[in-house]
Amino acid sequence: MGSGVLQLKLSSFCHRRTNNSPELSCHRIRAFTFNAKSTFHCLLEDSQRSKKPLEMAAISHLASADGSDNFTKTSLHKPVKMRHLNGQTFFSTEAYVLDGEVMGVSSDIAQERVGVLLLNLGGPETLHDVQPFLFNLFADPDIIRLPRLFRFLQQPLAQLISILRAPKSKEGYAAIGGGSPLRRITDEQARALRVALEEKNLHANVYVGMRYWHPFTEEAIHQIKKDNITKLVVLPLYPQFSISTSGSSIRVLQSIFREDAYFARLPVSIIESWYQREGYIKSMADLIEKEILSFSEPEEVMIFFSAHGVPLSYVEDAGDPYRDQMEECITLIMDELKSRGIPNNHTLAYQSRVGPVQWLKPYTDEVIVELGQKGVESLLAVPISFVSEHIETLEEIDMEYKHLALQSGIKNWGRVPALGCTSSFISDLADAVIEALPSASAMSSTKDTYRDADMDPVQYAIKMFLGSIIAFILLLSPKLFSSFRNSV
Numbered sequence: 001m002g003s004g005v006l007q008l009k010l011s012s013f014c015h016r017r018t019n020n021s022p023e024l025s026c027h028r029i030r031a032f033t034f035n036a037k038s039t040f041h042c043l044l045e046d047s048q049r050s051k052k053p054l055e056m057a058a059i060s061h062l063a064s065a066d067g068s069d070n071f072t073k074t075s076l077h078k079p080v081k082m083r084h085l086n087g088q089t090f091f092s093t094e095a096y097v098l099d100g101e102v103m104g105v106s107s108d109i110a111q112e113r114v115g116v117l118l119l120n121l122g123g124p125e126t127l128h129d130v131q132p133f134l135f136n137l138f139a140d141p142d143i144i145r146l147p148r149l150f151r152f153l154q155q156p157l158a159q160l161i162s163i164l165r166a167p168k169s170k171e172g173y174a175a176i177g178g179g180s181p182l183r184r185i186t187d188e189q190a191r192a193l194r195v196a197l198e199e200k201n202l203h204a205n206v207y208v209g210m211r212y213w214h215p216f217t218e219e220a221i222h223q224i225k226k227d228n229i230t231k232l233v234v235l236p237l238y239p240q241f242s243i244s245t246s247g248s249s250i251r252v253l254q255s256i257f258r259e260d261a262y263f264a265r266l267p268v269s270i271i272e273s274w275y276q277r278e279g280y281i282k283s284m285a286d287l288i289e290k291e292i293l294s295f296s297e298p299e300e301v302m303i304f305f306s307a308h309g310v311p312l313s314y315v316e317d318a319g320d321p322y323r324d325q326m327e328e329c330i331t332l333i334m335d336e337l338k339s340r341g342i343p344n345n346h347t348l349a350y351q352s353r354v355g356p357v358q359w360l361k362p363y364t365d366e367v368i369v370e371l372g373q374k375g376v377e378s379l380l381a382v383p384i385s386f387v388s389e390h391i392e393t394l395e396e397i398d399m400e401y402k403h404l405a406l407q408s409g410i411k412n413w414g415r416v417p418a419l420g421c422t423s424s425f426i427s428d429l430a431d432a433v434i435e436a437l438p439s440a441s442a443m444s445s446t447k448d449t450y451r452d453a454d455m456d457p458v459q460y461a462i463k464m465f466l467g468s469i470i471a472f473i474l475l476l477s478p479k480l481f482s483s484f485r486n487s488v
């Protein structure tokens, strides 16, 4: 470790399953040894005095709802700024305090074959892909979280829900040109990141691993092994962590890594979330500022952050930090805008709910109607949970919500584009990768006890058959049926 770097042990984040209720899990902040506490406070004070940002790179422990009896643990890496949300800090464990600047790439790292794995959701490239893509999505136990006893229903339910949902989804993808732009944009981001790393003197291969469509994470992993990468940084392209997005992709990685001796030894650093990075916050503020100035009366514009929702139970029962991170992210962006003399009113709502359960509130569509009724005339929609254009920006926001807003009395509508390959943003991602490298370490191997693939084939066939019947009966309920077909 280079000079000026202090290693501290802080606290850990874990996602723990409780014994009496397998679906209830909680996040816990556990204090670790803290023998460098006073030095750390000095650094904090120094940083506040000099107004220099204090960066912290942390390795944390995370476990996902993977259905195993033992909660899964792995070494993760997360660069976080020392900002606290209501006195709480998630995810921090072993920390490297950097002196504001990204440290140079050390000569040790120059000897390595570095890989960066970008994780993303993936999207159907043609209308023909829509139903199988939806099947992959709903078959994910981090997307439909069934109680352990009912896990055997996962695949039959996914089959039925994907068939029910496909017509509605296809309409959406047809409206944006017949498929998702996610693969193209993520590939462009990967190329831009490679160039940005090169400019910062780090030669790295950048791979793309999608969770539900091509190129699948498994394909990227195969290529990483073929290229004999010796250090890997994993970077989910979701600024905020959710069990349903980054958590799900990381769980897939864990299970692949656990079975392969090469990956079990490979030093890996996982950047769980990066919504609080200064480069990201400033890049978002740049985009908002530019868009707000295009209104005839910029000071009257309501900044309307719209985030992809998750079911409420994720946050309230499973301890998903998504809502807290989202709220903190918006506070940071608004602080940045205020510092630029843009103190506009703002609000946050959640979009894209699917199915019969309650999702994070308030809902975007309901808030738009309320704002119209209250006499708000100018609205600037800001998609906040994702960094590429996709169906929920191009169809849901640009078409459905715009139409709803104009119908509800809003006269001036604008939308901030997704970050895509904005150079300040890509440069900040490159910094995040460089900061993450020193803490790469081999992922611990833990046993994943929930695996359909390990099941005896006869037992599997019986479960699928029974599961299909039960799932079919459940979906005959008119309320369930329409909630998957119609709600967005």
Ligand SMILES: C=CC1=C(C)c2cc3[nH]c(cc4nc(cc5[nH]c(cc1n2)c(C)c5CCC(=O)O)C(CCC(=O)O)=C4C)c(C)c3C=C
Binding pocket: 121, 122, 123, 124, 134, 137, 142, 143, 144, 165, 168, 169, 180, 181, 182, 238, 242, 244, 245, 308, 309, 310, 311, 352, 354, 385, 386, 389, 390, 391, 392, 488
């Ligand atoms: C932070 C981003 C996202 C979260 C959180 C998230 C959770 C989540 N999503 C669904 C269901 C669907 N998501 C769909 C597409 C989709 N979702 C995200 C992002 C998040 N999802 C993206 C980027 C996309 C892909 C868009 C594309 O352009 O292809 C879909 C399919 C589209 C549709 O039919 O609406 C579904 C369904 C759930 C259930 C969930 C949390 C549990």
Ligand SMILES: [Fe+2]
Binding pocket: 308, 352
């Ligand atoms: Fe989604």
